[in-house]
Amino acid sequence: MKPFDYQRATDADSAIATVSRDPEARYIGGGTNLVDHMKLGITEPGKLVDITRLPYDSVESLPDGRVRIGATVRNSDLAAEPVIRQRYPVLAQALLSGASGQLRNLATTGGNLLQRTRCSYFQDVTTPCNKREPGSGCSALEGWNRHHAVLGASERCVATHPSDMAVALAALDADVLVAGPDGQRTVPVTELHRLPGDEPEQDTVLRHGELVTAVELPSLPFAVRSRYRKVRDRASYAFALVSVAAAVEVTDGDITDARIAFGGLAHKPWRATAAERALHGAPATEEAFRAAADAELAEAETLRDNEFKVPMTRNTLASVLRELTQQEGS
Amino acid sequence: MDSEITLRVDGRRETLSVDTRTTLLDALRERLGVTSPKKGCDHGQCGACTVLLDGRRATSCLTFAVANDDSEVVTAEGLAEEDEPHPVQRALLDNDGFQCGYCTPGQVCSAVGMLDEAKSGWPSYVTEDLDESVELDEDEIRERMSGNLCRCGAYANIVTAIREAAE
Ligand SMILES: Cc1cc2nc3c(=O)[nH]c(=O)nc-3n(C[C@H](O)[C@H](O)[C@H](O)COP(=O)(O)OP(=O)(O)OC[C@H]3O[C@@H](n4cnc5c(N)ncnc54)[C@H](O)[C@@H]3O)c2cc1C
Ligand code: SF4
Ligand code: FES
Ligand code: FES
Numbered sequence: 497m498k499p500f501d502y503q504r505a506t507d508a509d510s511a512i513a514t515v516s517r518d519p520e521a522r523y524i525g526g527g528t529n530l531v532d533h534m535k536l537g538i539t540e541p542g543k544l545v546d547i548t549r550l551p552y553d554s555v556e557s558l559p560d561g562r563v564r565i566g567a568t569v570r571n572s573d574l575a576a577e578p579v580i581r582q583r584y585p586v587l588a589q590a591l592l593s594g595a596s597g598q599l600r601n602l603a604t605t606g607g608n609l610l611q612r613t614r615c616s617y618f619q620d621v622t623t624p625c626n627k628r629e630p631g632s633g634c635s636a637l638e639g640w641n642r643h644h645a646v647l648g649a650s651e652r653c654v655a656t657h658p659s660d661m662a663v664a665l666a667a668l669d670a671d672v673l674v675a676g677p678d679g680q681r682t683v684p685v686t687e688l689h690r691l692p693g694d695e696p697e698q699d700t701v702l703r704h705g706e707l708v709t710a711v712e713l714p715s716l717p718f719a720v721r722s723r724y725r726k727v728r729d730r731a732s733y734a735f736a737l738v739s740v741a742a743a744v745e746v747t748d749g750d751i752t753d754a755r756i757a758f759g760g761l762a763h764k765p766w767r768a769t770a771a772e773r774a775l776h777g778a779p780a781t782e783e784a785f786r787a788a789a790d791a792e793l794a795e796a797e798t799l800r801d802n803e804f805k806v807p808m809t810r811n812t813l814a815s816v817l818r819e820l821t822q823q824e825g826s
Numbered sequence: 827m828d829s830e831i832t833l834r835v836d837g838r839r840e841t842l843s844v845d846t847r848t849t850l851l852d853a854l855r856e857r858l859g860v861t862s863p864k865k866g867c868d869h870g871q872c873g874a875c876t877v878l879l880d881g882r883r884a885t886s887c888l889t890f891a892v893a894n895d896d897s898e899v900v901t902a903e904g905l906a907e908e909d910e911p912h913p914v915q916r917a918l919l920d921n922d923g924f925q926c927g928y929c930t931p932g933q934v935c936s937a938v939g940m941l942d943e944a945k946s947g948w949p950s951y952v953t954e955d956l957d958e959s960v961e962l963d964e965d966e967i968r969e970r971m972s973g974n975l976c977r978c979g980a981y982a983n984i985v986t987a988i989r990e991a992a993e
Contacts, residue, residue, distance in 0.1 A: 499827050502846045502892045528888045531849070532869055544846075546893050572882075576948040581956040592951040596973020597940055598876050598883040732951070732972035 498540040504549055508675060508707060511545050516677040516705030523547050523707060525568060525607030528599050533612070537621045538628055548604065552709055555579065561715030564673075567606035567708045571661065572597065574605060584713060586722035586741050590664035593726040596733050606708035609662055609672065609688065612699060613655035613763075614735055616640065626652045627696040634696075642801035643737065647762040647793075653696030654799060656760055657689055658735050663759035664724055666767045667741035670713050676706040685711070689764030696763075718745035718753060725816045726759070727808055736760040738808045740816045744775070751775045751784070751821070758792075758809060768792045771813070780821035785814040831895040835860055836904025844891045851875045853891035854901065862903040862931040866975070873974035876932040876939075877901050883939025885973075902931035905938060914938050914991045923987035925978035933974045937988050940970045944992070962992045 505511035515521040520542030524530050533539045552566035555577045563579055574580060575591035595603065617623045617635035624633035636644050636654050644654040662685065670685045688700050702708075722743035728734040739759035745752045754775040756768040771788040778784040789810040796806050832841045835858060844853055851868075854860040854877070866874030868887045875887040878900040886899075905912040911919065914937045924930045944966075949956045952969045960966060967985050976984065 497847045500846055501827055502829060502890065504893075504895075524893070526888075527890065527893060528870055528885070531888045531890060534847075535868065544890075548893070572943070572948070576943075576946070581949065585956050588949065588956055589951060592949065592953075595870075596873065596885075597943065597970055598873060598885045598936060598973050599870055599888070601879075601882045601884050601939075602889060726951075732969050 497534050497537075498542070500541055501543045502546065503543070504546045506549065508550055508709065511547060511550065512675060512677055512705055512707050514543070515545050515707075518543055519704060521545060523606075525604035526570070526602035527607075528595070528603050529607060529611040536619055538612075538619065547606075547707065552606075558712075563713040565605055565711045565713070567710055568604045570601055571595070571603040571605070571608055572600040575600070582720065584664075584668060584716075584719050584722065586667060586719065586724045586743060587661070587664040587713075589724035590660040590726075590739075590741060593724060593736075593739075594660040605661075605711055608659055609665075609685075609708060609711070610700065610702075611659055614658045615644070615655040618655060627655060627692075630695075630697045637799070640801060641799040643735070643760070644799055644802055645762050646796040646798050646802060646805050647758075647766055648691040649763065649797070650692045650694070650696070652694060653692035653763065655692065655696065655763055657699075657762070657764050659765070660724065660726060660736060660739060660759060662689070663739055663757045663765040664741045665711060665713075666765035667722070667743060667755045667757035668713055668716060668719060669755065670711050672708055673710040673712060674702065674706050675709050676703065680709075682712075686765070686767045692763045716743070716755075719743045719755070721745075721820055722755075723816050723820055725812055727812055738805055738812055740809070740812045742813070742816050742820060744780075744817065744820045746780055746821050749779055751778050751780055756788075756792075756813070758813075761796075761805060761809065770794075775817075780817070782814060782818070785817040786810060788817075789813045829892045829895075831892055833858075833891075833894065833896075834898045836899070836901055846890060846892050848891045849887055850877075850879075850889050850891045850894050850899070851886040854886065854899065860901055860903065862901045863935075864928055864931060866929070866932075871975075872929070872932075873936055874929050874932040876935045876974065878935050878939055881939075881942070883936050900935070902934040905934065912938065914941070914988070917987040917991040918984070921983045921987040921990065922980070923983045924976075924980050929974060929976045929978075933971070933976070933984060936971060936974045937991065941988075941992055944970070962989065964989070967992075
């Protein structure tokens with residue numbers, strides 16, 4: 497590992513100034529992704545600015561019904577937060593499905609959002625990978641690609657985004673609050689992560705030096721009936737093959753509103769707007785659930801090892817919607 | 827690049843100068859000779875390096891020592907009181923909760939942290955009702971302990987031991 501300088505940030509402005517002016521500097525939260533990458537040689541920062549002591553460690557209910565989650569709130573604390581468990585169960589479940597108890601105690605909200613793909617070629621510096629080394633090629637395209645994308649991929653990169661939390665946030669229409677050298681901006685979480693296109697090395701729309709300070713959830717009363725379901729190779733402590741985050745509102749047996757996002761399918765948490773449109777006004781029936789899944793998956797393009805993801809997503813979405821609408825009716 | 831840090835490890839105050847690249851796990855094992863946390867994978871994937879960091883279970887291989895200046899670290903070694911093992915350690919002994927023992931110190935710290943989390947009412951992914959208090963049945967224990975792998979496959983007895991310690 498290359499030697500680096502470590503600083504514990506005491507105020508956000510100087511942290512932002514320090515990282516912005518030094519292309520080799522990085523923020524570090526819990527370190528559970530970044531330290532791993534430094535060990536693997538994927539990234540070699542010359543300076544780390546530790547942001548975990550900045551005053552972003554609380555979850556606040558705002559007067560207008562929104563909830564603001566500080567960027568350094570640990571994943572375990574967020575999942576245990578009463579307001580999240582009661583009003584946004586999909587988010588608590590997504591967090592609890594990720595990593596392990598001892599990792600969630602370290603992992604932060606900001607770091608979880610910005611964690612990088614688990615593509616095995618990306619993590620192996622001896623293999624070509626356009627995301628790690630632009631222009632070197634994509635080893636997964638013709639290689640072992642069971643975990644890779646079926647939606648929104650490009651010739652350059654077929655990686656998936658690994659975060660469970662981000663999938664729930666996409667379904668909930670959360671906003672990401674960002675502070676940079678030129679002030680603050682708000683980025684909808686669905687626009688934070690990019691599709692790979694010609695620049696797979698760019699995971700997100702953030703510029704170097706921009707600091708995630710918080711995530712805000714809209715009030716969204718019907719999210720009390722929401723759910724996160726993750727399908728994986730073992731029962732626990734594994735990344736998603738496919739995951740579904742959903743919230744539905746049912747009135748007199750018809751679906752009047754729905755929020756759906758998929759994980760494990762794309763380079764970003766995949767907000768399923770076509771499925772949502774198909775469900776709008778539809779009866780809460782098995783046929784309607786399957787039609788919604790088909791509407792979203794019509795564009796799916798599978799690779800050698802991941803054809804199974806399409807039927808798996810369809811079945812998982814139908815099962816989650818069935819559970820949510822039965823729950824609603826009872 | 828070196829940096830001076832202070833840690834409390836198993837009740838002792840330790841001041842040392844560490845290269846910023848040193849993980850907390852390596853600082854404990856290589857610099858302080860505290861070898862109960864084990865290095866299994868060094869990538870957060872096995873749980874053998876689990877310690878209690880400011881009272882919460884954490885993987886010590888994915889955090890730099892410098893980031894933990896002024897922290898309190900308790901390892902499996904520090905959980906015993908004099909010659910009396912911690913109740914979780916006692917239960918693992920009584921129930922044959924290990925074979926080679928390599929994963930055990932991590933299992934012990936993880937279980938102690940996990941029992942505290944459950945006592946505080948934290949749900950898990952298998953908790954049906956996120957609003958209810960949790961009852962630590964076998965499914966709950968397996969889910970909550972999934973971050974600790976055991977290559978000897980002593981899981982059945984580990985679960986029994988933790989259930990016993992939870993009572
Ligand atoms: C064995 C293992 C299993 C895992 N399983 C899962 C899983 O099943 N599901 C899942 O979702 N995740 C899983 N994870 C990933 C884990 O959730 C992430 O590593 C964690 O959330 C990252 O958070 P952190 O605070 O440790 O980030 P760090 O490692 O500190 O940072 C990650 C990145 O974000 C940047 N960063 C951090 N905070 C900010 C900020 N506020 N503003 C701007 N940039 C910032 C850093 O510079 C770095 O590039 C697993 C990890 C491991 C090791
Ligand atoms: S899928 Fe993306 S991350 Fe994986 S090898 Fe190809 S370019 Fe790299
Ligand atoms: S050595 Fe830390 S988790 Fe394996
Ligand atoms: S007892 Fe041998 S690894 Fe668990």
